[in-house]
Amino acid sequence: MAVFKLGTRGSPLALTQAEMVRDALAAAHRRPASDFEIVVIRTTGDKVQDRPLAEIGGKALWTKELDRALLAGEIDASVHSMKDVETLRPDMLAIAAMLPRADVRDRLVGAPSIAAIPQGGVLGTSSPRRAAQIRRLRPDLSVTLFRGNVDTRLARLAQGEADATLLAAAGLDRLRRHDVGTPIPTNILLPAPAQGAVGVEIRADDAHAREMLRAIDHVETHACIAAERALLAALKAGCHSPVAALATIAGGILTLEAELLSEDGAAHVHGAIEGAPLDHALPAALARDLLARAPAAVRRLFEG
Numbered sequence: 695m696a697v698f699k700l701g702t703r704g705s706p707l708a709l710t711q712a713e714m715v716r717d718a719l720a721a722a723h724r725r726p727a728s729d730f731e732i733v734v735i736r737t738t739g740d741k742v743q744d745r746p747l748a749e750i751g752g753k754a755l756w757t758k759e760l761d762r763a764l765l766a767g768e769i770d771a772s773v774h775s776m777k778d779v780e781t782l783r784p785d786m787l788a789i790a791a792m793l794p795r796a797d798v799r800d801r802l803v804g805a806p807s808i809a810a811i812p813q814g815g816v817l818g819t820s821s822p823r824r825a826a827q828i829r830r831l832r833p834d835l836s837v838t839l840f841r842g843n844v845d846t847r848l849a850r851l852a853q854g855e856a857d858a859t860l861l862a863a864a865g866l867d868r869l870r871r872h873d874v875g876t877p878i879p880t881n882i883l884l885p886a887p888a889q890g891a892v893g894v895e896i897r898a899d900d901a902h903a904r905e906m907l908r909a910i911d912h913v914e915t916h917a918c919i920a921a922e923r924a925l926l927a928a929l930k931a932g933c934h935s936p937v938a939a940l941a942t943i944a945g946g947i948l949t950l951e952a953e954l955l956s957e958d959g960a961a962h963v964h965g966a967i968e969g970a971p972l973d974h975a976l977p978a979a980l981a982r983d984l985l986a987r988a989p990a991a992v993r994r995l996f997e998g
């Protein structure tokens with residue numbers, strides 16, 4: 695059989711995630727890792743580091759070049775951090791598998807707790823969600839733009855460009871930085887939709903790739919991420935919209951929780967809904983509930 699080509703961005707985190715998918719595929723199909731090839735595709739998101747993602751074109755920057763390579767048949771599948779994948783995907787592509795979700799929490803780096811960040815201090819982040827959530831809890835803090843990969847952000851923090859930063863535990867752990875930062879519980883900082891999930895996308899009509907990926911799909915993670923992404927779509931959330939969402943499954947019941955905030959965090963709305971894991975009506979119902987109750991300063995950031 696021909697080598698199966700896995701496309702990925704070239705950042706250390708992206709490469710590690712592609713290796714995780716390769717190893718899972720090799721184990722599930724009892725094949726040597728050499729039957730799978732990791733193909734690095736450079737994306738616009740990787741090239742432009744000095745401006746906020748929302749300003750230069752949003753999440754599509756991470757996927758456009760991978761989508762092109764996939765549709766052109768240069769690769770058989772793309773490996774994504776699901777957090778970085780826009781909700782509207784090309785019709786010809788399909789998310790075929792998700793690895794088991796990792797730690798969904800953010801970790802605070804630079805200070806032992808949110809309360810311990812110096813008065814009037816600076817948080818480095820490029821995430822509207824993290825900025826709004828922190829300023830809600832600590833209105834005295836200001837926010838400075840931190841982009842770039844995990845190492846770049848840690849280096850900028852070490853150089854004193856900010857007093858603290860927030861990074862996904864999943865990314866730090868995958869890079870073996872288990873000792874970096876303090877995890878913040880999800881009842882204090884609800885994570886970004888799809889945080890901690892690695893997904894694999896294929897051409898929708900590629901039966902062989904679909905069969906390959908089926909063996910490594912983690913069904914619970916897939917259902918949770920689908921619910922979080924459907925909520926984002928129903929909210930018509932843009933890159934500037936501070937939104938947090940987390941679905942969990944316990945005892946066969948899916949709970950979807952979400953929070954929308956104004957840019958400065960001063961206004962916010964929180965809600966949750968429960969139901970069957972594959973009930974497609976749940977995310978839309980929660981979106982309607984949140985938008986109906988949202989203060990004006992929040993609602994204007996949603997609904998397109």
Ligand SMILES: NCc1[nH]cc(CCC(=O)O)c1CC(=O)O
Nearest residue numbers: 775777861862864865889890891
């Ligand atoms: N936006 C960058 C990004 N995309 C996915 C992760 C972490 C890995 C994950 O959430 O699965 C990160 C870094 C971060 O937010 O700290």
